[in-house]
Amino acid sequence: MATTADYRLGPHIFPRGWFMVAPSADLASVPLSCRFFARDLVLYRGESGRAYMVDAYCPHMGAHLGRNSTSYIVMDGERIEGENIRCPFHGWRFGSDGVCNQIPYSDQKPPKAARIYHWDVVERAGVIWAWHDAEGHPPQPDLLPGFEAWDHPHWVRWMIDDLGTLPQHPVEIVDNMTDFAHFSPIHGSRNIRYFYNEFDGPRQWQMFGAGHRTLVDTAEDLLELDTWYTGPAILQSRMRGSFPTHMLIAHTPVEDGLVQVWHALMVDMGRPAVDADIRAAHAYAQASADALRQDFEIWVHKRPCLHPLMVRGDGPTDKNRLWYSQFYRPLAEAADVHARLPRRVVTVDRDDEVGRRSAAA
Ligand code: FES
Ligand SMILES: [Fe+2]
Structure with missing residues (x-):
């Protein structure tokens, strides 16, 4: 397996741009675990139907937000609430911006570090697209095609x-x-x-x-x-x-x-x-x-x-x-x-x- 460095393409390991991360049809109401850019990720839909993608691991004690079937939070259907996703381990809840907005058992305000990386995602033409940029520049909307034929x-x-x-x-x-x-x-x-x-x-x-x-x-x-x-x-x-x-x-x-x-x-x-x-x-x-x-x-x-x-x-x-x-x-x-x-x-x-x-x- 040859790497970006072997090809001498540049200092970033992964390129900057829009990338497909899943067919829309694969993401139902259950969060979907995936891995791209050497990172474990979780896709989910809020109750509005909108798609979100976050890094997979909870900042509290490291649970995977997507890979769980036996937690009572999952079995009771409490994982998605509005546009938020809840961790199956101790129930911390994260908003669509990735920031923790509720710790169910603590009277302490969520610490500043209680956030997961939240990706810019657009759903278009039956595909969920995510923006990746190692430098953290905002997404370039003109580099995501319109796929106009989809609606014709x-x-x-x-x-x-x-x-x-x-x-x-x-x-x-x-x-x-x-x-x-x-x-x-x-x-x-x-x-x-x-x-x-x-x-x-x-x-x-x-x-x-x-x-x-x-x-x-x-x-x-x-x-x-x-x-x-x-x-x-x-x-x-x-x-x-x-x-x-x-x-x-x-x-x-x-x-x-x-x-x-x-x-x-x-x-x-x-x-x-x-x-x-x-x-x-x-x-x-x-x-x-x-x-x-x-x-x-x-x-x-x-x-x-x-x-x-x-x-x-x-x-x-x-x-x-x-x-x-x-x-x-x-x-x-x-x-x-x-x-x-x-x-x-x-x-x-x-x-x-x-x-x-x-x-x-
Ligand atoms: S590890 Fe996620 S809430 Fe504790
Ligand atoms: Fe070819």
Whole structure:
């Protein structure tokens, strides 16, 4: 398992940004224990239905706020009260801000240190997202995508595929953005018309147009995919075609060198979806998840790539890693990284397709 330091990405072990921590459907009225960023965490819903995430351990005597089934506090259903969560050990109660606001058996005011770290969390498009920043900067709302298709009646909403954890550093996943040369062998692309990347501050695009062994009808047909990262860990991809699709790949560090991955796909059926559309959309999502599993098989078995051995025809892996490193450095240094990146790197441009697309944009 290679770590952030092995890849020399920057001083922070975990990147700054928004990260998926759970599918919304996984969090019911019972608190959910999880682990990300090498920290044990607890997700819960207040009585309003709003989701919260706190560090797992109680400052009183260290009980885990989520992992309990036999305390009378849990059995009597007293764990959640309003927007507060109560510790199963001695019943200290913590508000949604993480501050202890009641000690049931003591006439003493809760001490100042009686607080648990409370994370900034947003629930959107069927996913619970948390902001992580080692420097403690406030969340950057513009780096959490809007996922507008989620609320459009023509789009069949995604169900989340949990691909589990991968014993790799997430940089190996992000490498896919510029890895032009894997599309034919791994994903079955052929007759590649164009492939280029654009770097824009905390965002990066991959524009790709190619034929495909099985997904298109004739050798001339083109699959066109615009794929982009918003921040370090949220990839979206739009495929044009008779049924436009919108894919999400979200990945979140569990430990330094271990990453959790999810996949999801929405499909635009061009009309308010009926049952048959929903079945068709789920078949599309399955095919899309299978394509990601082709990457996954490589990732599971590969050795960490600390120093890519690049040749002409590979995409700009070095630029991609430089772009990704901004999230491991202090926010104040991000602009320096941006200044060192080109606006666009073109790897393949047959018939001046890129020039025409730019003129049309
Ligand atoms: S350990 Fe949580 S209330 Fe005592
Ligand atoms: Fe891939």
